[in-house]
Amino acid sequence: MPERIFLSPPHMGGAEQRFVAEAFASNYIAPLGPMVDAFEREFATLTGIPHCAAVSSGTAAMHLALRHLGTGPGDLVLASTLTFIASVSPAVFERASLEFIDAESASWTLDVDLLATALADADRRGARVRAVIPTDLYGQCADLDRIRALCEPRGIPVIADAAEAMGATYHGRHAGQGAWAAVYSFNGNKIITTSGGGMLASEDESLIRHARSLATQSRAPTPWYEHTEVGYNYRLSNILAAIGRGQLTVLDQRVQARRRIFDAYRARLGHLPGITFMPEAPWGRANRWLTVALIDADHFGATPESIRLALERENIEARPVWKPMHLQPVFAGVRIWGGKISEDIFARGLCLPSGSALQDTDLDRICAIVTACAGAPGRIA
Numbered sequence: 001m002p003e004r005i006f007l008s009p010p011h012m013g014g015a016e017q018r019f020v021a022e023a024f025a026s027n028y029i030a031p032l033g034p035m036v037d038a039f040e041r042e043f044a045t046l047t048g049i050p051h052c053a054a055v056s057s058g059t060a061a062m063h064l065a066l067r068h069l070g071t072g073p074g075d076l077v078l079a080s081t082l083t084f085i086a087s088v089s090p091a092v093f094e095r096a097s098l099e100f101i102d103a104e105s106a107s108w109t110l111d112v113d114l115l116a117t118a119l120a121d122a123d124r125r126g127a128r129v130r131a132v133i134p135t136d137l138y139g140q141c142a143d144l145d146r147i148r149a150l151c152e153p154r155g156i157p158v159i160a161d162a163a164e165a166m167g168a169t170y171h172g173r174h175a176g177q178g179a180w181a182a183v184y185s186f187n188g189n190k191i192i193t194t195s196g197g198g199m200l201a202s203e204d205e206s207l208i209r210h211a212r213s214l215a216t217q218s219r220a221p222t223p224w225y226e227h228t229e230v231g232y233n234y235r236l237s238n239i240l241a242a243i244g245r246g247q248l249t250v251l252d253q254r255v256q257a258r259r260r261i262f263d264a265y266r267a268r269l270g271h272l273p274g275i276t277f278m279p280e281a282p283w284g285r286a287n288r289w290l291t292v293a294l295i296d297a298d299h300f301g302a303t304p305e306s307i308r309l310a311l312e313r314e315n316i317e318a319r320p321v322w323k324p325m326h327l328q329p330v331f332a333g334v335r336i337w338g339g340k341i342s343e344d345i346f347a348r349g350l351c352l353p354s355g356s357a358l359q360d361t362d363l364d365r366i367c368a369i370v371t372a373c374a375g376a377p378g379r380i381a
């Protein structure tokens with residue numbers, strides 16, 4: 001069996017082990033510690049978002065933001081449907097109601113016109129919209145300025161799900177900057193990783209102070225542990241923050257590599273009939289976390305699933321696009337604004353191996369298989 005090519009494996013830069021050794025030497029083998037403080041400071045510098053709390057996952061970061069807002073039953077949360085479930089599962093934890101918003105075809109991110117419709121409808125019904133959660137899909141930023149222009153006059157906070165978007169920019173600013181809060185993930189498959197981890201970042205210092213408290217079991221600074229509310233054990237380990245510090249030093253290189261991989265796929269496969277690639281929105285620079293192809297089976301001569309299976313037979317991992325939330329059994333009956341665009345992207349999309357350490361020889365293997373799948377038009381494998 002040829003060596004496995006993973007969809008998006010971790011890629012260490014070299015400095016991580018030095019930071020981890022430093023953490024061991026200090027004996028802060030603990031949640032919190034000097035590495036966490038330094039990681040938060042360096043993250044704030046990199047993103048330009050002044051207040052940051054390092055936490056155990058992106059999901060935890062989202063949960064803390066919603067908890068700070070007092071999200072609960074009777075509240076409505078509006079979110080991108082084309083996303084990973086962790087964007088919205090924290091709203092479910094807090095028993096809020098959800099409504100999903102379709103993607104727009106030019107960027108695959110939240111359709112702002114549909115958001116306007118959904119907000120106007122909420123206004124009419126007198127529904128309390130507690131938060132709007134746009135996802136920066138596959139490292140492409142949603143159109144945050146237009147989203148803010150709808151939300152801010154209504155006093156609705158925007159929580160950017162930038163879990164996939166480290167290193168991406170929007171009008172020259174780092175992904176998530178300008179939202180009320182932004183959520184990032186350092187899960188093992190993301191563009192930079194701590195094996196598992198996340199960050200909540202905001203210009204709102206009170207949010208981050210409260211999030212830090214909630215993340216450490218909401219214990220008051222008394223000699224005994226005094227609790228006036230119930231929190232979580234959500235902080236990031238000092239050891240994992242050491243890995244994160246190393247990864248921050250190579251983020252620019254990782255973005256360059258992923259963008260180069262995207263360009264290579266387009267150069268090698270773009271001439272085939274019936275294949276296109278995820279567009280890049282004019283308002284930013286995507287990090288191309290994953291290269292996503294759209295396959296028109298009639299013209300290409302094969303379905304995305306048959307291509308995925310052909311790659312898998314050669315020990316290569318590819319994956320369908322996120323299944324939209326409004327198609328998930330667990331969200332049956334939840335309202336969807338639009339829906340056709342994300343359904344089409346799901347039906348035709350295929351995520352190709354995109355790890356930043358991917359070699360030209362790997363690209364040769366992958367592209368040869370995809371090319372061999374392309375049949376005569378009208379003949380679908």
Ligand SMILES: *Cc1c(COP(=O)(O)O)cnc(C)c1O
Binds near residue numbers: 058083135161164197
């Ligand atoms: C990965 C991801 C998350 C969750 O991050 P975890 O660190 O795995 O909890 C949230 N939203 C999106 C869009 C993601 O891709």
